[in-house]
Amino acid sequence: MLEIKKIGILLATALCFALPAHAKKVFRVLMEDNWPPYAYVKDGQPAGLSIDLVKAAMRLEGAEVQIQQVPYLRCMALTEPEGKEVACANTAKNEELAAKYVFPNNYLFRSRGLIVANKRYVKEALKKPKKISDLEYKTVALPSGFTFGPEFDDNTRIVRxxxxxxxxxxxxxxxxxxxxxxxxxxxxxxxxxHHPELKDALTTVIDLSNEPIYMQLSKTQPEAIELREKFERGMAALKASPEYDALLQKYLGKGIPVDKFK
Known part of the structure; x- marks a missing residue:
């Protein structure tokens, strides 16, 4: 009987050493799969600035992130109050979205919107578009669910x-x-x-607002509270470190000043 007890103690001790003392908490975050260079698929794996920023911030808090990529509208729907997911990244904040989601104080980066036009049309147009109101009663293409600042978003005379x-x-x-x-x-x-032929057909005509881009969280999933707390601390620490600028530069390119994206 004594030998059996000794064996039991040895097995228990071995298991204690085999298991990590502090297993990292893993949070699942949804991100879109087709918004390069922020979130996209490269060689079959999630890639992009937003993905690296979220992972780096959570790493500083001793947590890991599992990225699940889905189309943007599905990402948003799954984190609404009726949804079952905790977080979705790459969203600009407005009043409508603030009513549906929790937005951290710390955003990922800032993003400036642009209006691009067909070069031939601009060359032939009698009046060159220079401001958002010049787009009234004209058609503007954009992905479903994307926001570009109140002046553009709230103008109902722009045909989308x-x-x-x-x-x-x-x-x-x-x-x-x-x-x-x-x-x-x-x-x-x-x-x-990546598609140089577009340079001959497109021209930028209007600068839109420079908006913060967030990882928004569910208002109903309990895990969202812990995720937000860790993300807030981790993102603040990341922004105070050289790693934040290095990640921005990695994806924006060496010749692009990073300050306007911070």
Whole structure:
């Protein structure tokens, strides 16, 4: 009997050493799969600035993040009060969305919107569009669910043509089927670099507002409280470190000043 007890003690001791003393908490965060350079799929794996920022912030809090990529509208729907997910990243804040989600104080980065136009149309137009009100009663292509600041979002006289993604909007403008598209500045640069033929067809005509982009959280999922607390601390620490600027520069490119994105 004594030998059996000794064996039991030895097994228990071995298990204690085999298991990690402090297992990291793993949080699942949804992100879209087609918004480069912020969140996209590369070689079959999640990639992008937003993904790296969330992972880095949570790592500083001793937590891990599991990224699940879904289309943007599904990402939003799954974190609404009736949804079952905890968090979705890459959202600009407005009154309508603030009523549905919890937004941390710390955002991921700032994002400037642009209006791009068909070059041929602008060249032939009698009046060149220079401000948002010049878009009234004209059609602007943009992905469903995307926001571009109150002045643009609240102008009901702008005709919106919703698309599944930014590339579809750009192709519509390139073809001349739609004269304008609203798009994030760095997303535009990404597509121009990867599809040089677009440079001959598109031109930027209006700068929109520079909006913070957040990871928003569910108002009903209990785990969202812990995730927010860890994210707030981790993101604040990340922004105070050289790693934050390094991640921005990695995805924005060496020639792009990072200050306006912070």
């Amino acid at each position: 043509y919703y698309t599944v993604n930014d590339m579809t909007a750009l192709r519509l403008v390139e073809s001349g089927r739609v004269k304008f598209a609203a798009i994030d500045e760095m997303v535009l640069y990404y597509y121009l670099n």
